[in-house]
Amino acid sequence: MLGKRTDPRLLPSMDISLTQRLSFKQASLTVLVAFILGTALSLIQVGIDYASENASINREISALMEISHNPAARIAYNIDAELAQELVLGLLRSPAVIRAEIIDNSDMTLARVSRPPSTNRYRLFSDFLFGERRQFETPLFVSHAPEEALGLLRLEVDTYAFGSHFLRRAMLTLLTGFARSLLLSLILLVLFYFMLTKPLIEVIRALSGRDLHAPNRNRLPCPRGHERDEIGILVDATNQQLSSIAMEIEQRRDAEDRLTQYLSELENIVSARTAELEAANARLLESNQELEQARRTALDMAQARSAFLANMSHEIRTPLNGLLGMLALSLDGPLNNEQRQQLSIAHGSGKVLVELLNDILDLSKFEAGQLELESLPFDLGTLAEDTASLLSQNALPSVELTCLIDPRLPAQVLGDPTRVRQIISNLLSNALKFTRSGRVDLHVDSTQTGIRITVRDTGIGIAEEARARIYQPFAQAGVGITRQFGGTGLGLALTRRLCEAMQGRLELESKEGFGSRFCAELPLPSHLPAPALPALTGRVVALSSASSGLNELLGKLLPAWGLEYRRLDPDSNLDEVAADLLISDCPECLPGMRPTCQIAILLVTAYGSFLPSEQVHALAPFEQIARPLSRQTLLQALRRSLRQQMESAPAPSLVEQQSGHRARVLLVEDNPVNQLVAKGMLGKLGCEVVLANHGAEALSQLAQHDIDLILMDCNMPIMDGYEASRRIRQGGHHPELPIIALTANALPDERERCRAAGMNDYLAKPFRREELDALLERWLPASRAPSATP
Known part of the structure; x- marks a missing residue:
């Protein structure tokens, strides 16, 4: 098979068309470049000729008028109409002049002659380049009295007399350039054929006669005179390739002989392996049947689990609804303090059960891929403040809970308010649970891509090796954490999955023993821009430590609302303090203050840590508010204390309005x-x-x-x-x-x-x-x- 000669019909044809030859391509490219350059040079030459011809029109007519000036001036001086007629007739003999007239100083025409302009089919080009007609005139005067005007000499010139000469010269220039390019192309075509095409055809003919499948070490002949140029190098490279092909053919023949031997051995191996594969296929078929049965069992178990969750949800929520509803109705009735406290504890315990049930169901939605997010406009700042206020009862008295809202936060954003509230609630609950003293801060800020919710605490922190484990369902940082602080371990796992479902992310920074910082970045688009800031006047002094959350909150809000704000240490002397309102988070600093201080007092305390009524009466004018302070609560307290007009106050939120439906x-x-x-x-x-x-x-x-x-x-x-x-x-x-x-x-x-x-x-x-x-x-x-x- 390797020695079979190649079919001559498969060899490249020697009959190459003219347009496909290298000589033609090289010549055509060279001529094209030369033609373009020649045409450009011809056009430049024509342009120069045009400028010269255009200027010569004015020069020749000006010279004609200078020659005719003195005779025309004497004629106008003597008012000789007969001589004037002879002069203008003489001017009309010029091929370019089509009208001539002499006018005396009283605007009377002494002589006027004219003739029609010549017509020609090429006149259109001349008129386009030089204009159809040009008019010239010169004032007439005698040499000894140049300031005394005797009249005018006017000439009208037909530019075609000059333009026709220019067009003939331009056409001759372009035709000669084209003829030179054509002659050059013929000469180059012949030269390139003998220098390039002919020797290449000889090499191709010699190469086509070879049988590449048969070993042949004879060298191709090199065309005469091309031993050292590119064609000679091409022939040498081809000879080397042909030698390599011949050697490779010999090696391939040896390889084919060995391959034939290997094929016979391989057939024996394949027959043995085929028997093994048949046995393996039988075992695989049996395994597939077992896997299919396992898949059906898993589907049945998933359906059973869904049915169980549905039944559990229904059976648990129905009595819980009655329990929580009755407790809520009872709390609205007349109760003494002990009864109210007991019912409040029972109501709070029921809500914990509801939250635990919701977390379990939400995790089942994530696992089934059936969680659906809504896109509704809502007030994120108010939602965050309401959530922090509801969770403040879980904070210890020694923990300061602060809610800091960015003034640039949009009035409304688009998203799922229920899920965002769930994220804030889980992060805050987690921080309050593991913080025994210090601060827990909730920051809500606006970013270029959405919003950022940050919860920072001074709690126990999270060890480096436990950070990956806390995001797993039903897992916490350690067994000791579960025994000491309680919890199910669902909150952070659910929060992270909610952030990812909203195309956001949850980040953690923590150091064991120094607290934690959770940051949720959520791409919630703005629906309404940030509301206008209220305008207040007055001086406010805060009696608080520099590291307190109250100082940070007041320092951010009060100057933006137009108030003068200053902070004093809790042990400062207030005798010479000039202010309209004193805000403090230090109840122990207030007793004994009223005899020396007549400023209105606003006390911010922990949830349920209000002063007794007799002490409140002694400190009047006095008002106390539970933290965390919301913007609306602080604004209303400032308006009451500073006696500001209520016309500019924003409308109360939904939770502040008295509910009533008809x-x-x-x-x-x-x-x-x-x-x-x-x-x-x-x-x-x-x-x-x-x-x-x-x-x-x-x-x-x-x-x-x-x-x-x-x-x-x-x-x-x-x-x-x-x-x-x-x-x-x-x-x-x-x-x-x-x-x-x-x-x-x-x-x-x-x-x-x-x-x-x-x-x-x-x-x-x-x-x-x-x-x-x-x-x-x-x-x-x-x-x-x-x-x-x-």
């Missing part, structure tokens, strides 16, 4: 305890309640009463909430009536199931009165009763 609500609930809870909350919110025990009764009540909103439980006997909602929507009589789902099933597919049934919104049990109030405000905004103006 609406009739249909409550569809089968559980008697939950009925009492929901009726109590709706009654305190100003709503009239119509009760139904199941979906069929709800349809009957809806036909008898005018209903503004329906609270629909999902799981009920006779007719559940899904079927009842579908029938209400299919009836077509209440297309805009809001239907709110009440369900203890908090799994992710429950919300979609409610929406598919025709419900507008979703409220998971157990719910707080604030959540119910916010839901009524969303769906019944026109029913809110006007709040009393403060």
Whole structure:
């Protein structure tokens, strides 16, 4: 096979077309360059000729007028019309002059002659370059009296007499340049053929006659005269390659002989391996069947787990809703201090159970990939302050909790307020749990890419080797931490996953024994710009240490609000202090202060650490506020203390307004305890309640009463909430009536199931009165009763 001769039809053809030859390409390229350069030079020459011709028109006519000046001046002086006519006729003999006239000093024409301009098909080019006509005139005077004007000599010139000469010269210049380029191309084509193309064709013909599959060590001949140029080098390189090919063919033949021997041995090996593979395939098939069975078992277990979570959610949330609801209603009634404290502890314990249940369900959503995030506008600053205020009761009296909001923070951002509140709550709860003394600071700042939530504490810190473990569910920094501080280990794991779900990140800086710093970067876009800062006047003095959170908060807010702010140490003398308000976080510094200090006092203390009434009376004018201070609370306290006008105060937030709705609500609930809870909350919110025990009764009540909103439980006997909602929507009589789902099933597919049934919104049990109030405000905004103006 290696000795087979190559088919001559596969050899390169010697018949190369003219346009594909190297000589033609080289000559055409050279001529093209020469043609371009020649054309450019010809154009330059034509341009120079044009400028010279253009100037010569004016020179020749000016010379003609100078010659005719003196005779024309004598004629105008003597007013000789006959001689004037002879002069202008003589001027008209010039081929360029088409009109001539002599005018005396009284504007009377002594003589005028004219003739039509010549016509030609090339005149258009001449007129474009030189203009169609040019007019010349010169004043007439005698040499001994140049200041006395005798008249004018006017000439009108046809430029074509000059332009035609220029066009002929330009055409001749361009044609000769083209002819030179053509001649050069023919000469170069012949030279390149003999110098390049012909010797290459000889080399190609010699090379094409070789059989590259047969070993042949004969050298290719080199064309005469090209032994030392590029063609000779090409022939030498080709000879070397041909020698290498011949050697390689010989080696390949030897290799083929050895390969034939190896193939026979390989066939024996393959037959043995085939038997082994068949046995392995049988074992693999059996393993695949076992894996398929394991996969089905895992799917069944996942479905069983989802069903278990749904049942657990429903079975736990239903009694919790009744428990927390009844406790909340009881706390609103008349109680003594001991009863209120006991019920508050029970209510707080119930909320801890709800948070633990929510964390477990949220982790199950993450594992199933079913967590859905909302995109709603909300006030992040107020949300952070409200969350810190709710968690302040978990702080020890020796821990100072401070909430610092960036003044540049947008009034509203777009995101999921529930999940953002969950992130802040988890980080703050974690910091308060592990901090026995010092400070816990919550910073909310605006960044170029969104917002930054930072929680810094002075607690026990986290060891380097434990930082990766704290983000795992049900894991903490150590067993001793769990025994000493408690907790389930879900908070940080859930917080990190929430940040990642929002396309953000959670960072940690900590040193064991010196505290920790958690920073959540969230890309929440701005919805409304930062609100305008309030304008106040007055002088405020803070009696606090330089390292306190109160000093940092006041130093950031008060100067921005227009107030003069100064800090004094707790042991400072206040006799000569000139101020309108004294703010302090040091209760032990206040007793005995009133005889020497008549400044209004604002005391900031820990949650539940208020002064007794007799001491408050002795310090009047006096006001005390629990920390952490929110911006709105501080602003209202400053306005009261400084007696500022209230016209510029911002509108109170939703949590500061007195809730009140004038609406009739249909409550569809089968559980008697939950009925009492929901009726109590709706009654305190100003709503009239119509009760139904199941979906069929709800349809009957809806036909008898005018209903503004329906609270629909999902799981009920006779007719559940899904079927009842579908029938209400299919009836077509209440297309805009809001239907709110009440369900203890908090799994992710429950919300979609409610929406598919025709419900507008979703409220998971157990719910707080604030959540119910916010839901009524969303769906019944026109029913809110006007709040009393403060």
